[in-house]
Amino acid sequence: MSNNKNLRRIAVDPVTRVEGHGKITLLLDEQNHVREARFHIVEFRGFEKFIQGRPYWEVPYFVQRLCGICPVSHHLAAAKAVDQLVGVDALTPTSTKLRKLLHFGQTLQSHALHFFHLSSPDLLFGFGSNLEHRNIVGVIEDFPDLALKGVRLRKFGQQVIEVISGKRIHGAATVPGGMNKALTIEERDRLLADINDVLIWAQDAVALNEKIHTEHPENHGFARLNSNYLSMVGADGKLELYHGGLRASRPDGSKIFDQYDYRGYTHIIREEVRSWSYMKFPYLTELGRENGWYRVGPLARINNCDYISTALAEAARKRFVAFGNGGFVHDTLAYHWARMIEVLHSAESIHELLLDPEILGTDLVVKGEKREEGIGVIEAPRGTLFHHYTVNEDGTIKKANLIVSTTSNNQAMNESVRSVANEYLDGNEITEGLLNHLEVAIRAYDPCLSCATHALGKMPLEIELIDAAGEAIDRMSKASNGSIKRTL
Amino acid sequence: MSNKTITIDDIEVPFEEGQTIMDAALAAEIYIPHLCHKPGLSPHGSCKLCTVDVDGRAVSACTLPAAEGQRIDNNTPALNEVRKTITQMLFIEGNHLCPSCEKSGDCTLQAMAYHLGMLDGHFPQFYPQRELDASHPTLVLDRDRCILCELCVRASREYDGKDVFAISGRNTNRQLIVNSATGRLADSDIETDDMAAHICPVGAILIKDHGYEIPIGRRTFDLHSVAESDLGEIKLSNVRHHDE
Numbered sequence: 001m002s003n004n005k006n007l008r009r010i011a012v013d014p015v016t017r018v019e020g021h022g023k024i025t026l027l028l029d030e031q032n033h034v035r036e037a038r039f040h041i042v043e044f045r046g047f048e049k050f051i052q053g054r055p056y057w058e059v060p061y062f063v064q065r066l067c068g069i070c071p072v073s074h075h076l077a078a079a080k081a082v083d084q085l086v087g088v089d090a091l092t093p094t095s096t097k098l099r100k101l102l103h104f105g106q107t108l109q110s111h112a113l114h115f116f117h118l119s120s121p122d123l124l125f126g127f128g129s130n131l132e133h134r135n136i137v138g139v140i141e142d143f144p145d146l147a148l149k150g151v152r153l154r155k156f157g158q159q160v161i162e163v164i165s166g167k168r169i170h171g172a173a174t175v176p177g178g179m180n181k182a183l184t185i186e187e188r189d190r191l192l193a194d195i196n197d198v199l200i201w202a203q204d205a206v207a208l209n210e211k212i213h214t215e216h217p218e219n220h221g222f223a224r225l226n227s228n229y230l231s232m233v234g235a236d237g238k239l240e241l242y243h244g245g246l247r248a249s250r251p252d253g254s255k256i257f258d259q260y261d262y263r264g265y266t267h268i269i270r271e272e273v274r275s276w277s278y279m280k281f282p283y284l285t286e287l288g289r290e291n292g293w294y295r296v297g298p299l300a301r302i303n304n305c306d307y308i309s310t311a312l313a314e315a316a317r318k319r320f321v322a323f324g325n326g327g328f329v330h331d332t333l334a335y336h337w338a339r340m341i342e343v344l345h346s347a348e349s350i351h352e353l354l355l356d357p358e359i360l361g362t363d364l365v366v367k368g369e370k371r372e373e374g375i376g377v378i379e380a381p382r383g384t385l386f387h388h389y390t391v392n393e394d395g396t397i398k399k400a401n402l403i404v405s406t407t408s409n410n411q412a413m414n415e416s417v418r419s420v421a422n423e424y425l426d427g428n429e430i431t432e433g434l435l436n437h438l439e440v441a442i443r444a445y446d447p448c449l450s451c452a453t454h455a456l457g458k459m460p461l462e463i464e465l466i467d468a469a470g471e472a473i474d475r476m477s478k479a480s481n482g483s484i485k486r487t488l
Numbered sequence: 489m490s491n492k493t494i495t496i497d498d499i500e501v502p503f504e505e506g507q508t509i510m511d512a513a514l515a516a517e518i519y520i521p522h523l524c525h526k527p528g529l530s531p532h533g534s535c536k537l538c539t540v541d542v543d544g545r546a547v548s549a550c551t552l553p554a555a556e557g558q559r560i561d562n563n564t565p566a567l568n569e570v571r572k573t574i575t576q577m578l579f580i581e582g583n584h585l586c587p588s589c590e591k592s593g594d595c596t597l598q599a600m601a602y603h604l605g606m607l608d609g610h611f612p613q614f615y616p617q618r619e620l621d622a623s624h625p626t627l628v629l630d631r632d633r634c635i636l637c638e639l640c641v642r643a644s645r646e647y648d649g650k651d652v653f654a655i656s657g658r659n660t661n662r663q664l665i666v667n668s669a670t671g672r673l674a675d676s677d678i679e680t681d682d683m684a685a686h687i688c689p690v691g692a693i694l695i696k697d698h699g700y701e702i703p704i705g706r707r708t709f710d711l712h713s714v715a716e717s718d719l720g721e722i723k724l725s726n727v728r729h730h731d732e
């Protein structure tokens with residue numbers, strides 16, 4: 001690990017990150033049923049314009065600023081696009097492995113943070129339980145051992161990131177066509193020293209989530225959607241987070257496309273714009289606007305893949321498949337379970353990579369002939385992430401297009417919200433119970449807005465009820481400190 | 489060796505006729521913060537970071553000739569506070585996006601901020617609109633980061649024997665221009681190996697297609713403070729840990 005105490009950095013950054021907050025509008029019909037649910041979140045609008053005219057080699061660094069929690073994912077997706085811009089289709093084996101190591105570190109820390117800090121209070125105490133206690137502080141009080149494991153898992157992921165990129169956030173790792181730093185034996189050994197504990201904690205995390213999900217039948221139908229799924233898979237259909245082909249499946253598991261070269265993504269995915277939302281609504285071209293929406297992220301990946309290359313995670317996946325009787329698991333709350341299977345896979349993969357002699361190699365950069373277009377896709381913790389750039393002859397960015405994971409889940413989140421609202425909306429009044437349940441449904445997707453408010457895992461949320469005449473009839477909001485008030 | 493002296497923060501410092509206070513201080517390994525000064529190029533006196541107190545008067549150390557008996561305050565809390573304010577102004581007058589900047593860790597402005605204990609920009613951002621010039625095949629001029637120190641202007645004139653850069657405009661409209669028919673870098677006679685192409689303290693002039701090649705932890709100011717590196721104290725033994 002670098003001696004970080006000595007890093008002299010003033011990080012002045014005048015572009016402040018938008019404070020993430022969510023707003024849900026429920027549109028009722030004449031019978032006061034929820035006709036439509038609209039979940040609005042602040043997104044990276046304007047970013048694509050912002051990057052125009054900037055030098056292409058800056059892009060992986062620029063995009064780190066998109067998000068406080070998954071900067072590494074944006075960094076890597078952009079770096080893959082930049083590799084193509086400099087005409088490099090394959091990195092050296094060492095650089096590929098270093099990038100994977102970085103990516104697994106990121107996945108591990110992001111997933112661990114999400115479960116232990118944001119979701120475990122809901123899942124351990126029940127959604128309806130006392131708000132005062134249903135938070136990370138409550139978890140620390142009642143389940144100190146678990147909370148500690150969560151913190152340590154996350155810390156290990158951060159250590160991996162720090163070793164590869166020099167810092168926990170806003171580090172520097174990639175260069176066009178490769179990486180800027182080899183891994184030293186000393187760094188590798190320091191990570192290896194903790195790996196056995198990490199593997200145990202990761203297994204515990206899977207077991208806990210498996211137990212929570214299988215032992216609570218009421219969780220199965222909650223916000224469930226029989227949806228399509230999109231994810232990347234490896235050449236032979238294995239779970240793959242860094243590089244592979246795209247696979248989309250129908251709810252019954254049949255394939256819509258498979259091993260699709262993501263550089264052709266514009267042919268298979270379209271993005272619909274709706275007037276009320278800054279977030280676009282992507283859909284699979286083949287299924288059309290109405291039916292083409294899909295889910296991404298851990299649930300999509302674990303459903304979509306044929307197997308997992310690491311033994312412990314594969315065993316966990318088999319139990320997951322058995323729970324779904326061999327078919328896809330559509331339970332929205334199973335996202336948490338799938339997420340922990342990926343934590344285990346990440347831990348095992350980090351172990352494998354650290355033991356691989358090639359990880360210590362020093363051949364790091366490949367050169368090529370410049371091209372005008374670059375598309376980079378990875379499976380970020382929250383799902384498939386697309387970065388697409390074209391450049392001018394002088395090396396500045398001509399056009400950028402991003403599809404972030406949360407955007408892909410946009411329609412699905414709205415559908416889940418609608419399903420939960422219909423179940424828990426009583427008459428035409430918003431209750432605290434409704435608000436809590438909606439929050440739990442949204443949180444299962446780990447949308448990016450939680451990044452900005454990860455401190456105690458409480459995203460500010462507002463709910464508005466609109467009747468058939470278009471009149472707002474009730475409004476309630478919850479601040480990030482958990483206090484709830486009626487605002488209409 | 490002359491026997492004339494000045495006193496900087498109670499230390500007696502010898503000087504030669506013709507030396508500025510800055511020259512004398514640097515020769516005596518006393519650090520006076522500076523951004524627009526570079527030994528070997530003519531002094532410019534524009535950034536005001538080197539403001540010192542000479543017999544009760546605030547002056548620029550890089551331009552004021554040393555004179556027998558001057559009593560100079562340099563490293564005082566009050567002066568460093570002024571310097572911090574100046575540094576904050578330099579930040580907010582441009583568009584400095586440190587977290588994504590290639591120069592982070594190698595940037596003298598950032599190192600100065602660190603040295604002076606600056607934690608934020610303090611003042612509201614200007615967000616100036618400035619043009620990026622990527623026309624040159626090997627260089628890029630990113631005016632967002634320019635602090636108008638004119639080091640490149642002087643390096644081009646005094647060292648490269650060219651006249652590639654100049655400053656034009658007034659007040660907030662002041663900006664770095666290129667002396668070519670089109671105003672573009674591609675049409676000037678600057679070359680990759682010119683000193684002007686490498687002297688910029690903040691990364692407004694950068695080599696194309698390169699960036700982030702030096703890992704964090706091994707960058708100039710990761711290893712040395714701005715004071716150490718400006719005093720040229722970087723001994724070979726210290727540089728070794730580059731490839732440990």
Ligand code: SF4
Pocket residue numbers: 633634635636637638639640641664687688689690691692693
């Ligand atoms: S480009 Fe750099 S060296 Fe030239 S005036 Fe601006 S800051 Fe100074």
Ligand code: FES
Pocket residue numbers: 521522523524525532533534535536537538539548549550551
């Ligand atoms: S160093 Fe003296 S004014 Fe800039």
Ligand code: NI
Pocket residue numbers: 066067068069070071448451
């Ligand atoms: Ni994010």
